[in-house]
Amino acid sequence: MGDNKLIALGKITSVFGIKGWVKVYSYTEPMNQILDYPEWILQLNGRRLVVRLNAGKVHGKGLIAHIKDCDDRDEALKYQGAEIYVVAEQLPELEDGDFYWHELEGLKVVTLNGTNLGVVDHMMSAGTANDVLVVRGNDSAIDHEERLIPYLMDEVVKNVDLTNGEILVDWQPDY
Template identity: 55%
Template sequence: MTQHPQETVIGRITSVFGVKGWLKVFSYTDPKDGILNYRDWTLVHDGKRIPARLEEGRRQGQGIVVRLKGIDDRDVALTYSGAEIRVPTEELPALPEGEYYWHQLEGLEVFTVDGECFGFVHHLVETGANDVLVVRASESSIDQRERLIPYLPDQVVREVDLAANRLVVDWDPEF
């Protein structure tokens, strides 16, 4: 998932809804309907960047449905299926100290409390119980293994230093 430095992915268009151009959206925001707080989207589909404006949206069952400006036909809406929904990071609300957006953690170098390098955070996965850091090896890592490390602040994740591009974990290198 390649991102521009000043934007982040907040969801994905999954399919059409009805015959009037509405779209089903899978939201990455928490809460799920938080995606409706952003009006100006950039859709990325098949390598193309498409500006879009959210006209209206609502919860529909377990999901979200939206209507974008200028899309009022099911066939036209269908062409947007699979598009990523991106917004400028400057539009995201500030988080309390010690909390981070996923895009802030992606790319950080990961070190053990003893200073051994595991690699870098490639992405995160939501499991239900807790989020998981997917850490991929780098040239400076102790080995070439990919590691799945639970994102548990104060238990496993001991330090996040965005300025130093560094994350420190209490994690056994053999695990």
Template identity: 50%
Template sequence: MNEQASRSERDDHVVLGKLTSPYGVKGWLKVYSHTSPMDSILEYSEWVLRQDNALKRHRLLQGRHHGKGLVALLEGIDSREAAERIAGAEILLPKAELPELADDEFYWHQLEGLTVVTRDGVVLGRVGYLFETGANDVLVVRGDPQGEPPAIDDRERLLPFLPDEVIVEVDLASGTMTVDWDPAF
């Protein structure tokens, strides 16, 4: 099923990974996974692929570890040429199909865009993105004095995602995250 990816459709999906390149001659593809652990992406039996702003569903026939990465075989992709045509496609999942989390757990996509405010009400900016270090996840908070609400400055800050230490409260409904952080850092 081919469909143009409208803004609302893109907002309804989360990117799980990417098909990077063909593997072999029978349609297998190398997979770059954003999931943790990386092979969790193989637990979803159907993938939505986004390529050239079009969405297409493919059933996952097989997937496995290969070296330090993953390879997958999708329904309808049975040759190297077919695999070459979809290489580079993003692997999406409808947000509604994500497993439910406990009340104190969050998916990264839920935190991106939240306004970050200190306990004293100082707006540091918005969460741009997150990344893993070995010890903990890190929030990249981008300040924008012209933003809404305006941030204290235009600095980019790296805050460790440490609940009950740095992260005081996450309120998805209001779009805010309260942190225990000195704005001078």
């Protein structure tokens, strides 16, 4: 694994049944996309473990998965609470103009008139509406305020420049 960047895709929340299945909370969109990765890197209590999936499926409103060689409830309990990661290079290529959330985190956010609003701390999903950039001010920004900026390409977000680490927004600091 070395220096490869790990991307969190979800979490194992609990066990399911008696045959080693686990319940999975997915951060992916759509949620069952997490099952497309046959190998997960689990992180639990400061330890990392690579596991392979045997099977996975939608169950009710959530997901369940079966990890290879995990064939009973006691074994599955060992994975409860583990964060699920994959190496960033495993993520599929996106079309031009589309970005993964982890690519936007840490980018500087600048208004059309050049005002530095801070950096993207993280992203939030607003449910059915658009996603939201959570921007935190810092010493080089106009202030130390936290701003929630709708991630609306072309309308609010005018340009994302990964090379220069900057997002250009049509947004006023006092919104």
